[in-house]
Structure formats: C-alpha cells, structure tokens
Amino acid sequence: MKIYYTGLNNSKMFCDDEENAQTVIEQFTEVPFAGIEDIDIGWNYMLLWRNNQLFVSGEIYLDASGTSNKVPVLLELSEETVSFKQAIAGKETITVLSTANEIYQYKIFERRWKKVMNFIHSNDDVNDDPPDHEYPVKIFQGGCTVALTNHGRVYNIPTLVEMPKRVKFVDVACGFDHTIMLAENGDVYSMGMGTRGQLGHGDLEDCDIPQIIEALAGLKVIQIAASGWHTAVVTDQGDLYTWGWNNNGQLGINVDDTKVFATPTAVDITNKDGKTIDAGVKKVQCGNSFTICMLADNTMWGCGSNKYGQLGMLKSTLESSTKFVELITGLDGNTVEDFKCREWGSVIVTN
Template sequence: MPLLFTGFNAFGQHECVSGNVDCNAGFNEINTPVSTQNECTISIGWRYAALAFGRKLYLRGLLDDSPNECVTLEATGDIKSLAASDSHCLVLLDSGRLYRVQPKLQAELLAVRLEAPPRTHLGTKRSIFGAPKAPPLPIIEHIACGSHINVAISSENSVYSIPSCLHQFAERQFRVKQLQCGHEHAVLLNVNGDVFTWGNGLRGQLGQAVLKLEETPQLLEALAGIKITQIAAGGWHSAAISAFGDLYTWGLNGSGQLGIRVMKPGGFLKEPTVYPLPQLQDLPECGCSQGMEAEVEEKSNDDCAPLRVFAGSRHTLLIRQCGRVWASGWCKHGQLGKQLQNLSYVDEFQAWNGIIMNTASDDVICGPWSTVLRQKRSGG
C-alpha cells in the first residue's frame, strides 16, 4: 500500500523514493521505514511528519536544528491514531490510552493525564468500607488537534480540551463517528448524521450565523435534519457531505478553499471572503466516462456524487463515487498536484487526471500544505 506525496517538503518531512514519480498529477512515492504492506497510520504537521506501524512511531522533518532529522520511538501497545500539530503529536493506542510526544530528537512518549468528567446523578461510588473509589481512567476513542486546539473524546462521550473535560454528551445512545480539528476549531459528526462545532468561529469556520467563540460543542443548526456522512476541518474552513451526495463548505475562502470564486468574472468585484453558513456546492460534471468504450453505460449523477472530503490549511480535496479526486484552494506548494503548482490558488473544484481511488480502501491525508494518498495500487 504505497504512500504518494505532493506538496511542501522543505524540511524533509517525507523521504521520497528517488526518481519515482507517480501519475499525471506528479506524486512522489514516500520511502517508508518499513514495508507498506503493513497498515500505516500517518499525520502531517507543518515541519514534520509522524508515521506509525504497529507499536513503532517515526518522526521525521525539522525536529531540532536541521531538516531530514529522524527519531524512532516504541509505544507500549499498537498505535491506533495520530494527531500532529506544530508543537506536539498526540498518540492514541488501541487500548484507549493517550500519549503526547514533542517532535524533538530527544523525544519521549509521555502519558496524558485527563481530568475526570463531572460526577453523575448516581453519586460517588464507594468501596465496601465506605471510601470513595477513584474514577476509572477514561478510554479515549477519538483524537484531533490543530495549532491552538487539542481534542479527545472518550468511550463515555466525554469531550476533552486536553486535559480538561469541557463537555459531556448525556445521551447514552450518542456515538461519535468522526472528529476533525482546524487551526482553532473542532468539528464532530455522530452516527445519527448530526454535526457539532466549537472553538474560534471568527472566520466562519463553525457554520453558525454569528461569528464568535464557542466553548462547548454546539449543534450546527443550518444542517439539522440533513444526515451528514463525512466531515472535514481545514485551517479556518470546514466541509461536509450529506447522505444525498451534496457537498457543503463554509468558513474562510481567501484562497478558494470552499470551491467558491474568489473574484467575480472580470476581477472588478471581490466575492465575500467569509461564508459563515454552509454553502451547497454545485460541482462540475465529472466527465469520468468520457473516452471510455462505447459499450460502457453512461454514468448517472449518483455515480459521481461526492463521497468523502478532506482539508488542509487552505485546500480541500474531494473523492467522488466514481473514484476520481477533485481539488480546490491554495496550491503554491503543489498540494493540489504538480500540474497546478504554477498557480497561486484554484477557486473551483478541478479533477486530478490519472488518479482513480478505490473508494472502499484508499485514503487521503492532508497536511497543512501537503497531500498524501494511501492506495492499494500506485495509480489509476
């Protein structure tokens, strides 16, 4: 399962296989420390990348003084997920234990001590001798972080602004499906298709009508009643896909990351920079059946509906049902593929030629200024 990279790599975050450039978009294959036949977990910061294989954690990039620095650590159990920010990387084990590591050559995995959630109406549990029992350690299931926000969610639906417990979802049937963080905000999707946002919303990234800070998760009222299946959080923007195959984007659009024009035709009047409420996107026709054999039936719109969405600091990627990847936003460092590297930004979604994703198994990982594809095969 090769990892294909494009974008900012000035600090040697990714060691690429020499001369191995994949597909028309100009991706380079990453030279991973162990065989990519093994399951790999990856998270990308601005100055380093974190990769995990089983218990092994690898940090690479600008760790202390120079580019291309590397450090290897071993956790006490298999690593489930990573969340990298500039100052640290959160490491979640399959056991539900949470650790933090600073990206330095003398890095150590340090256990994160989380505040106990508020007491429930059932009261304090006591031993047979009457002494109060210590609350059990929370089992963490989801993590995400940005430049100024760190979030963890436990199996009991406690929401942590690490290390403090800031909210407790009371409904026993409440289950978190996905958690994403931008630079200063968080977006949560539950299994019922409801979206909650909190953090700094001064650039419209919370999807609320009023631009303000929200301390605790708030239901995104504009999407209430619409079953959402996938979310993404960029630096200062957010996106969601509904069960009907509709794409919604909101927040900052200074580089076209919402897929909305930055300038009106003619360039005389600038469009709004901030869209506080979710905007339904009218995507271009996919055209993926063009040039195929005549006997292939023409694809319907549902065959090319949006399926999954991903976001970097100022760019957004989209996988459609047909497997094609579409991209919009800032592309100065090639994060939208080398074919668009000469442009400052793209303010409407464009297809990546030569890339077909397996929608069941392939994945996209966005760094702040980069993009990594994880595919079972090297191209399409």
C-alpha cells in the same frame, strides 16, 4: 500498500539533484519507505509507521546532533507504550494513543515522553451496571488536543466539553481554533472561534460550548472535515456543504469577491462544460487553504490554493481555483483506499 504525498516538504526522503530536501512536491509521489503502513504530516516533518514502530523524517531532531537525516529515524516509544493505534504529528509534540487507550506525548524540544494523566470524569449519564469503563478512542489536534471517548463525549484535554443532553458524538474535526463534532444521529455541532464564519452559525461570534448548526437541520451528515478556518461535511445523499474562510477559494463555491461564508453552503461540482457531475461525494478533507473530495465514481476533485502543490497538480497548470476541478493524480482511482489532507499537503493511500 503504497502511500503517495504531494505538497510542502522538509523530508530528505524527497531530494533534489544536490541532495537537498525538495521543498515543494507538485505531484503525488510515492513515499520511499519500505513497509510503510500509515503517515501523518507535521509542519516540518513526516511521521511514518510500520510494524508498530514510529519513524520521523524532516527538520526535527531526536538527538542533540542537530542534523536532519535522509533515512527516517526510529522514534523510541515510551517504555509503557507497548503498542499504539494512532499518532499525530504536532508542531511541538507527537501525540500517541496506545492500544491500552492511554495517551502519551513526545515533547519535541525537550526530547522526552510524557504520559497524559487520566482526565476522564465519571459519566453520570451512563446507567450501565457494572459501569462501562470510559476511555479515549480517537485523538485530534488543531489549536489544542482533543479526545473522543467510547461514550461519545469530547474532551479538550484535560477539560470535559459541556455536552448537550442525550447527544453522543461519533467523530470530531479540528481547525486552527474551532472544533466540529458529528452526532450519532447525523447532526453537526461546532464550538470555538467564529471570526471567519467557520462555526457555521450565520454570524462571526465565538461559541464556548457545542452548538448545533441549524442550517444543516433535517440533513443526515455522515462525514466531517476541518482545517485552518474552514469546514466541510458530506451528507448521506452525497451532497457537499462548506463554510468559513474563503480567501483562496477553498470552499469551492466559485465566487471571487466573498471571503467569508458563515452558513453552510451546498457546493455544485461541475465539469469543464459547466455540467453538474451526477456522482455524489464519498469523502472530503480540508487543508489550511484547500479542500479535496472523492466522488462515488472514484475521481478526485480539489479547490483552493495549490501554492505548494498540495492539490497534486503542477503549479504552472493550476495556481488556485475557486471551484472544484478534477485532479489528475496519475493513480488509478479504483486502487485508492483512503486520502487525507494536512496543513500544506495531501496523502493518498492505495492498495
């Protein structure tokens, strides 16, 4: 397995000729960390893991020395955390979901671990006998920390989100101040702030409880993504829909004069000659001001801002784009196992 990164960087794993951290990485570059199994990107540091150990690289200090190391530093886990299955690099906390389905947070500025106490309420809608134990299966972080449970309920930790009747959620995505939820039947719900149309309800109003996105009714959505103030989804037919803030063309709708789309809009991906690409979309990911998707033919396409090289292209070649353009990653698309976008950078995982 090899992992490649492009975008804004504070890690000294990527240095210039004077041994200073290379602030901007403009092309997908292999992360020089032997045995790496996964990575998450924070605002000013990278979180890497291998062999059930977490390592940190960047402008984050795990001791009082105030120095940033070139070699990633081992982050000692809480004594109670025997092993973990997910870790998130937040601005003020590193949040870990253990294999025992418990959540721990490392307070970066206090340099200490804290266990998140049990926040899950009894679920009267489940009639199992004996009752099925409910626990978090996945965690998310945007403007807040969100947990999805094995019963399909969502918590804005520690508060239970008001659940629509007979709806089970299977995935969640978070922007700065909005949350998108995918239901088991392919419906999409959203809640939070709507000032930039990011909720997809056709207006700019806020919504305190999950509300179904009516414009997607009749479609079966299989994947969701969100970041910043915009959202994207993929249907079972390989169609891509985006909505929200479009100040950098991150929706890929190819218009220059409309900054807000409050309703999901189908995106047509075309080649340089303006012809529609027949291959459907397999996956989409959102960064703060950009979006990347992979098509069924394993090509990767991106739109929005490339200010920090987050699209994996030289800034001299592509500053930004209001339409999806094919990304020249320098990698064989057939070897790509996964990819993800974070605030100002992107990651590709290959086999």
